[in-house]
Amino acid sequence: MSETMSTSAISQDPEATAALVDWVHEAMHSGATAFDAARTVARRLGAHRLGEVCEVVFWAPELQERRVYDDDIFIEVLEIEGEAALSRSRQKLTFRRTRVPVARTEAWCVAVITGMTAGTRDQVGSFYSLVWRDAENRWNRILDPLSASVPFGPFAPAEYYDVEAMQAARADRDYYAALPEGEIHKFGPPSNILQIHVPTATASMSLAGLTRQFEMLAERVAQGGPLEPADRIFLGYDAVQLLPVEPTTVYEAGPDFWTEIGDTGDRLVVDIRRPDTTNWGYDVVITGMAAVNPSLLETDRPDELVDLAAVLHNFPGGPKKLILDVVFGHSDNQGLRGLSHHYFAGPNMYGLNMNYRHPVVRAILLEMQRRKVNFGADGVRVDGAQDFKWWDSDAQMLRHDDEYLQEMADIVQEVAGRQYRPWFVFEDGRPWPDEDWELSSDYRAVIEAQRDDDVFQWGPLTFAHNTPFLYTFWLSKFWRIQEIVRHGANWISGCANHDTLRRGTQINPKLNINTRLGDTKMEILDKAYDHPSAQMLTYVAFPGVPMDFLNAMARASWGFIRNQDDQYGVKIVAEEAISLNWQVDDYTYSEPGNFTRLKALGFADRTALDRFMMTLPALVEATEYDLDVMAKLLNAVDPPLDGPTPYDAAALKRMARAWMDDMHDFSNVAKYLDRLGDAHTDYMLKLREFRATRPWLRDNYGPDDVLDYHTPTRGTLAFRALRHGPDGEQVFMIAHLEGKPLEDIDPVTLPVPGLEGGGWHVALRTPSIGSDYLGGPITLHDSMAVLYTRRRSV
Numbered sequence: 001m002s003e004t005m006s007t008s009a010i011s012q013d014p015e016a017t018a019a020l021v022d023w024v025h026e027a028m029h030s031g032a033t034a035f036d037a038a039r040t041v042a043r044r045l046g047a048h049r050l051g052e053v054c055e056v057v058f059w060a061p062e063l064q065e066r067r068v069y070d071d072d073i074f075i076e077v078l079e080i081e082g083e084a085a086l087s088r089s090r091q092k093l094t095f096r097r098t099r100v101p102v103a104r105t106e107a108w109c110v111a112v113i114t115g116m117t118a119g120t121r122d123q124v125g126s127f128y129s130l131v132w133r134d135a136e137n138r139w140n141r142i143l144d145p146l147s148a149s150v151p152f153g154p155f156a157p158a159e160y161y162d163v164e165a166m167q168a169a170r171a172d173r174d175y176y177a178a179l180p181e182g183e184i185h186k187f188g189p190p191s192n193i194l195q196i197h198v199p200t201a202t203a204s205m206s207l208a209g210l211t212r213q214f215e216m217l218a219e220r221v222a223q224g225g226p227l228e229p230a231d232r233i234f235l236g237y238d239a240v241q242l243l244p245v246e247p248t249t250v251y252e253a254g255p256d257f258w259t260e261i262g263d264t265g266d267r268l269v270v271d272i273r274r275p276d277t278t279n280w281g282y283d284v285v286i287t288g289m290a291a292v293n294p295s296l297l298e299t300d301r302p303d304e305l306v307d308l309a310a311v312l313h314n315f316p317g318g319p320k321k322l323i324l325d326v327v328f329g330h331s332d333n334q335g336l337r338g339l340s341h342h343y344f345a346g347p348n349m350y351g352l353n354m355n356y357r358h359p360v361v362r363a364i365l366l367e368m369q370r371r372k373v374n375f376g377a378d379g380v381r382v383d384g385a386q387d388f389k390w391w392d393s394d395a396q397m398l399r400h401d402d403e404y405l406q407e408m409a410d411i412v413q414e415v416a417g418r419q420y421r422p423w424f425v426f427e428d429g430r431p432w433p434d435e436d437w438e439l440s441s442d443y444r445a446v447i448e449a450q451r452d453d454d455v456f457q458w459g460p461l462t463f464a465h466n467t468p469f470l471y472t473f474w475l476s477k478f479w480r481i482q483e484i485v486r487h488g489a490n491w492i493s494g495c496a497n498h499d500t501l502r503r504g505t506q507i508n509p510k511l512n513i514n515t516r517l518g519d520t521k522m523e524i525l526d527k528a529y530d531h532p533s534a535q536m537l538t539y540v541a542f543p544g545v546p547m548d549f550l551n552a553m554a555r556a557s558w559g560f561i562r563n564q565d566d567q568y569g570v571k572i573v574a575e576e577a578i579s580l581n582w583q584v585d586d587y588t589y590s591e592p593g594n595f596t597r598l599k600a601l602g603f604a605d606r607t608a609l610d611r612f613m614m615t616l617p618a619l620v621e622a623t624e625y626d627l628d629v630m631a632k633l634l635n636a637v638d639p640p641l642d643g644p645t646p647y648d649a650a651a652l653k654r655m656a657r658a659w660m661d662d663m664h665d666f667s668n669v670a671k672y673l674d675r676l677g678d679a680h681t682d683y684m685l686k687l688r689e690f691r692a693t694r695p696w697l698r699d700n701y702g703p704d705d706v707l708d709y710h711t712p713t714r715g716t717l718a719f720r721a722l723r724h725g726p727d728g729e730q731v732f733m734i735a736h737l738e739g740k741p742l743e744d745i746d747p748v749t750l751p752v753p754g755l756e757g758g759g760w761h762v763a764l765r766t767p768s769i770g771s772d773y774l775g776g777p778i779t780l781h782d783s784m785a786v787l788y789t790r791r792r793s794v
Contacts, residue, residue: 008115010077010098010126013053016112020044020055021103024110038363041108045367046146046290047116047128047160054116054160058130059360060142061107062340072133074099075111076141077126078157078268084124086151086300088274092261095268099131107360118162119149121169121303127157143338145287146368151300153275154247154288155337156258166303167415172310172376175319176416184412185420187378188454190239190321191692192539193547195497197243198296199278200558201550203670207245207296207304214311214320222316227685229676233553236688240312241323241381241547243498244281245296245305246372247288249334251277253566253653274300278664280498280561282383286331286354287338290371302375309376321423323379324372328354328365328408329387348387349433356401357390370411378422382408385428385446385457400430402449409450425456425492425545429463438465442483447490459484459491459544466500469528471512474737475717478709484542485701485721491544496529496552502559504529505579514738516782525582526555527783532766533735535684536785539691540733541707541721543700546691553684556672557583561664569656570627574620576659577613580606584666594666597658601644608642612655615641627652679767686764690787696725704754715740718780720747722754728792732760735785742780748788759790 027040041057048055056075063073078095085091102109109130119125130142147158179185202209217234220227227235250257255273262269275294292302312320330350335343343364345355355361373380388401409424426446431437443457460480467473474481484491509521517531518524528534529552538546551558559579565572589595589606603609615637616630623629627649634647644651691697701707702724710718716739723731732755734747748760762775764787769778778786 010115012100013112013114017103020110020112021105024108025105035359035362038360042363042367046144049118049162054113056111058109059107060109060130061342063132064107068132070104073102073109074131075102075128076131077116077128079126090273093270093272097266097268116160119159120162120165121301125160127159129157143287145339146290147288148291149302150247150288150291151294153250153257154285166306170306170310172313173416175313176418179418187423189423189545192237192688193239193241194237195241195547195549200667201669206298207308208298211308211311218315229678229681230673232681232685236685239321239323244325244327245293246284247293248279249283249285249332249564251564278561278563282327283332283562284327285335285338289368305375321378323381324377325381325383326369327383329384356404366407373413373422374415376415380422380424382426385426386430386432405446406450427458456490456492459488459493461495462492465503466495467504467507468495469514469517469524471514485707487700488543489698489700492547493542493544494538494547496549498549501529501549501552505559505582509581521582522585530555533737533783533785535687536733536735537719539687540787543698550669554669554672556669557667559663563657563660570652571620571625573656573659574617577616580613595662597662601655601658602642612641612643683767706752716742718742720752722752730790732788736780736782738782744777744779746777747786760788763787763789
């Protein structure tokens with residue numbers, strides 16, 4: 001990759017700068033509301049290439065508060081001298097520094113700069129930030145929250161990037177050209193969704209690696225080649241939803257990715273570490289949300305996200321939609337490292353509330369979203385929509401900011417010359433986190449508040465805390481299932497996602513476990529979230545849009561993955577300790593490539609680790625999380641514990657970091673592909689294809705549709721569903737979810753209203769039934785299901 005040294009001097013263009021500051025002033029004093037004016041200016045915030053110049057605009061109210069004078073405020077431009085190898089794990093870089101004066105109107109600082117280098121796929125750009133000098137002649141830095149590229153992480157100067165060039169080079173322009181010209185297209189819902197955590201989806205742990213995976217699949221599909229189990233778990237979906245790809249927290253106790261080690265005035269020497277954090281994606285810091293998390297990039301070029309969108313949009317047999325999962329409902333406390341206090345409105349259970357009522361902050365957050373979705377997303381999933389709240393001082397109460405949620409859904413994107421509005425799905429379980437939320441949430445608050453009729457929410461079997469491996473789970477949820485069939489057309493359905501699978505691993509294994517699912521806890525957990533009968537129920541009986549989680553479909557491990565914590569890392573491991581019972585047995589722990597860091601710390605086998613993990617949660621509670629006291633008690637255990645002994649606070653933190661890193665590696669789907677069953681993955685793919693060819697299955701039940709369960713139960717739970725299509729096709733399924741065998745029944749002769757009359761044909765059966773079953777009497781065991789179809793004249 002080429003270096004960033006510019007051939008021309010970097011300087012301010014005085015005339016253009018004066019014109020820009022006048023424009024900002026006029027926009028803010030146009031008579032529009034403060035919010036509307038801020039939205040106008042927000043479109044030009046950050047660094048933008050305009051021909052041969054770079055236009056830079058910052059909002060910096062903290063400079064007004066500190067009474068910083070104009071002559072002490074500059075745009076600092078940094079250009080790498082020598083080779084720029086962004087993919088190197090650690091390097092010392094020297095930057096040539098130029099400080100460019102700004103023009104200011106109130107809290108807005110602007111400059112139009114000549115001589116800066118715009119970054120591209122093949123070239124590293126100039127780096128920039130707003131800097132100011134205090135009375136002690138110390139320099140302070142303000143980062144760009146709307147930067148397009150942050151190769152050194154969210155708390156370092158941003159890279160000036162040529163976004164227009166990136167968009168012009170995208171390989172899916174024909175996909176957008178097919179959209180209506182001259183109008184704003186509205187994307188609707190997909191037929192189903194594959195949810196993917198990028199770092200655990202492929203062996204490369206990157207967006208580029210995921211793109212290569214879909215390119216390989218596209219070639220195989222286009223050539224009509226045979227499919228392997230490892231292929232099938234990615235296919236049969238017409239949408240891919242990525243867990244958040246925004247920058248997340250950095251290492252709490254260091255090392256930082258950007259450490260300044262030398263300063264000669266016109267040169268800055270920096271110790272650069274390549275961002276390498278592991279995170280499930282939801283620990284965001286808000287700043288840099290318009291960019292891509294550099295830990296997910298092989299090349300440190302944001303083009304990798306555009307490339308993924310393109311390969312999905314160009315997929316043979318029909319485009320696949322890209323859905324981005326965005327987190328604007330909260331920030332980790334580290335957000336204060338990159339943003340001023342104006343962005344935040346006090347603490348919450350995740351860190352910090354966002355200050356949605358501030359008109360400029362509100363406009364900036366929406367602009368972050370607009371820029372991110374412009375990478376090429378067709379849909380947006382909004383995390384924790386119930387957390388978007390504001391304090392009503394008149395009523396003295398917190399209110400949900402449904403207006404903001406509507407503003408999110410109203411944003412118009414523009415990609416490849418076409419305008420569109422994405423499909424939206426909101427995770428909103430209000431009144432969560434109230435104690436009675438599981439009983440009182442109707443999962444319809446956003447659907448009913450929004451103007452569009454195709455807005456979705458996560459449904460009641462999707463919103464966390466679902467444990468389908470406990471006996472009576474499905475029967476206990478029947479009241480929710482009845483709600484699903486009545487008004488679930490705008491719900492996301494399915495039990496396996498990043499939240500539910502994680503919660504499943506935290507269940508006490510001494511509870512009433514459905515042991516018919518498997519011989520070991522690992523088998524039980526895997527089958528519960530990749531359950532052939534539950535999938536039949538989801539894809540045939542339920543309205544809405546089914547969603548599957550890749551790790552569950554691959555029967556891979558999963559957990560709360562976050563290796564940045566220093567203060568609470570040990571506490572998090574204590575909360576995750578029980579997952580060892582569900583996801584790791586003696587053999588898997590002993591495999592040479594697994595848990596290498598924990599083994600290096602002295603946990604030679606699973607038994608040694610289990611002894612430690614069984615002790616840790618009790619000590620966290622008993623000592624009120626005092627690491628020093630915990631260490632003393634651990635050292636007093638008899639017989640002595642293994643691990644990094646003698647324990648102290650530092651050793652406990654090392655152990656916590658090793659657990660997080662090892663579990664991240666252990667959760668990689670690539671480790672599990674050779675264990676997938678051919679018949680099972682073939683069945684699952686055919687089930688998804690059945691749904692895709694019958695879009696009417698997304699609709700709520702009509703007056704002739706039926707969903708019930710076989711009675712008397714007598715220790716068996718078998719759901720039955722009869723549905724009627726608009727073209728005269730009828731679909732009937734029976735799915736054994738748990739309990740004793742349902743012996744010697746002919747499903748199509750059961751007393752289900754509308755089932756009588758004959759003419760039924762077996763369309764699909766779970767693999768354990770066998771392909772020779774073509775109808776008639778059958779004994780259904782746990783996890784068996786049969787799907788029938790027939791056609792009647794309309």
